[in-house]
Amino acid sequence: MKKFVKIILVFTLICFAACSTKHKKEALLTIESLVDEEPDSALVLLSAMKNKLLSRYEKAKVILYETIVKDRLDMDISDDIEIFDAAKNILKKGTDLEKAKVLFNASKVHYQNNDNENALVYAFDAKKYGLRTDDNTLKGLILANIGNLFYEKNHIDTAIIKYLQAIDYFYETDNYYELAFYLNLTGNCFILLNNKNIALYCYDEALKISEKYNINSLEK
Secondary structure, three states: OOHHHHHHHHHHHHHHHHHHHHHHHHHHHHHHHHHHHHHHHHHHHHHHHHOOOOOOHHHHHHHHHHHHHHHOOOOOOOOOOHHHHHHHHHHHHHHHHHHHHHHHHHHHHHOOOOOOHHHHHHHHHHHHHHOOOOOHHHHHHHHHHHHHHHHHHOOOOHHHHHHHHHHHHHHHOOHHHHHHHHHHHHHHHHHHOOHHHHHHEEEEEHHHHHOOOOOOOOOO
């Protein structure tokens, strides 16, 4: 019921958003709170918000949230190239957390368009801002993303370092799915380096976490 009331509240705020900066700010804050718990609803609300008269910064935040939600729903974000202009506007006015998020997601869009070089540039910029925040989950995800990009380039040693740095953050935040996933992936890296002992240790730790926290699949 609380989620339903929150969604109706956002629709109401959006209706008044054209004539009130306060309503637009409240609508964006409420949509942000729905991104994790109700991504489908957040996506509908973001589409409605796009039709309102927004400042460049407000529009950039809508684009950012839309890309985050689509990625969370396993939707294709390769056409979300508006995220690059959004990044420019958020870098001018946003918080370190917003800057980290927009650069992180811009990196993902580059990756989905097979542009790994720019994906890596954006990922390292995201890391710079992410480390200034208190969001350890985001720090872990950014570092894991950098690891993935180095893995794609076959720089396995560097990928392992980034995965291990990410794993530390996932331990701190009790993010068990990401923890198990990247322990497993780190094991794969050590197999590629012919270090079976460490690989087996990583696999064993990933399995223990998966069994303890009922994680049925380590696929993304």
